[in-house]
Structures are given as C-alpha cells and as structure tokens.
Amino acid sequence: MSIVNYLKESILKRLIKVEDGRVKMFGKIDYIMFPGVAMAEFLHQIGKDMGEDYLFDLGYKAGLDGANEMIEKLGLFANSIPTNMNIINSMFETLGFGKMNIKVMHSEDGQILLTLVEHPVIEYAKLKYGNKTRVCALYRGIFSIHAEKDLKVKNCKLIETQCVLKGDAFCEWSSNYFKKSKKT
Numbered sequence: 001m002s003i004v005n006y007l008k009e010s011i012l013k014r015l016i017k018v019e020d021g022r023v024k025m026f027g028k029i030d031y032i033m034f035p036g037v038a039m040a041e042f043l044h045q046i047g048k049d050m051g052e053d054y055l056f057d058l059g060y061k062a063g064l065d066g067a068n069e070m071i072e073k074l075g076l077f078a079n080s081i082p083t084n085m086n087i088i089n090s091m092f093e094t095l096g097f098g099k100m101n102i103k104v105m106h107s108e109d110g111q112i113l114l115t116l117v118e119h120p121v122i123e124y125a126k127l128k129y130g131n132k133t134r135v136c137a138l139y140r141g142i143f144s145i146h147a148e149k150d151l152k153v154k155n156c157k158l159i160e161t162q163c164v165l166k167g168d169a170f171c172e173w174s175s176n177y178f179k180k181s182k183k184t
C-alpha cells in the first residue's frame with residue numbers, strides 16, 4: 001500500500017485526524033511524535049526490568065559504531081575540537097536527540113559538563129511516567145561514547161546531576177567535573 005493510500009484509509013477509519021493543526025493518532029498521540037513515543041515505552045520497560053546502569057551500558061555500547069562512523073564519514077580528526085562540537089550539536093538536534101549545550105570541556109583532563117533539553121523521548125517519558133522512569137540513562141550512555149570518541153574526552157562516563165524526569169528544567173550530565181559526585 002502506498003503511503004498516500006495508507007493515510008487516506010487511516011483518515012477514513014478515523015485512526016488519525018487533524019486537531020489543532022496537529023495530526024493525531026487514536027485521537028491522542030501526536031503522529032510525528034510516534035517513533036519517540038514507542039521508544040519511550042520500550043526504554044521505560046527495559047529500565048524497569050534491568051535497571052538504570054544497564055540502560056547506560058546499552059547506550060554506551062550501541063553508540064560506539066555511530067561514534068566511529070562519524071569520525072570516518074565526517075572526517076572529524078581533521079577538525080578542531082570546537083568545530084566537531086558544533087557539528088555534533090547540530091547533527092544530534094536534527095536527528096531528534098534534543099538540544100545539547102556543552103558548558104565546560106577540557107578533553108585532555110577528561111572533563112565535560114553539558115545540559116540537554118527538548119529530547120522527544122525524554123519529554124514523552126516524562127508525560128507518561130513522570131519521575132518513575134529512567135529512560136535518559138540510555139542517552140547518557142550514547143552521549144558518553146560520542147564525547148569520548150568524537151570529542152576526545154578521556155574515559156567519559158557521564159553522570160546525571162539534574163534531570164527533566166525529576167522535574168528539573170534540563171538534564172545535566174558531566175564527567176570528572178564535580179569533585180564530589182552528586183549522583184542520585
């Protein structure tokens with residue numbers, strides 16, 4: 001079935017409708033958001049069954065290929081670190097990984113501090129599960145390996161000190177930044 005026919009049929013069957021200028025599925029889920037919604041539910045369940053550290057490790061391992069690919073395809077080693085930081089920032093935002101703001105970075109000391117907002121999966125998880133979910137641990141793992149490989153931050157294992165899921169304005173992640181870890 002072509003995408004046009006699929007959409008026509010879905011509208012006829014009232015599976016999707018346009019409401020307030022947005023396409024809604026089953027009358028409630030924002031259609032554009034659907035991949036993020038499904039991901040949030042999936043990650044929430046894994047986090048619940050296996051724990052936050054498991055989610056982090058999963059992201060750290062799964063992100064390795066992507067991090068290496070970015071070095072190769074984007075020729076990251078030829079650039080300065082600030083240039084790479086800008087490339088990664090824009091790429092992550094375009095790909096739906098939220099808006100990242102790197103506040104402190106000293107690659108050679110393995111030091112980094114960043115904040116993250118408007119991550120679609122984290123935002124949806126917050127709506128659905130409130131502070132009972134730890135889905136952002138997966139992205140903390142992914143960002144850790146990207147910072148380590150693409151920005152050369154040594155042994156980067158980001159910890160979380162503020163979290164959107166706990167009601168903070170942003171997720172705050174850092175490695176080797178706070179002398180005493182405030183990890184919660």
Ligand SMILES: [Zn+2]
Binds near residue numbers: 137164172
């Ligand atoms: Zn968080």
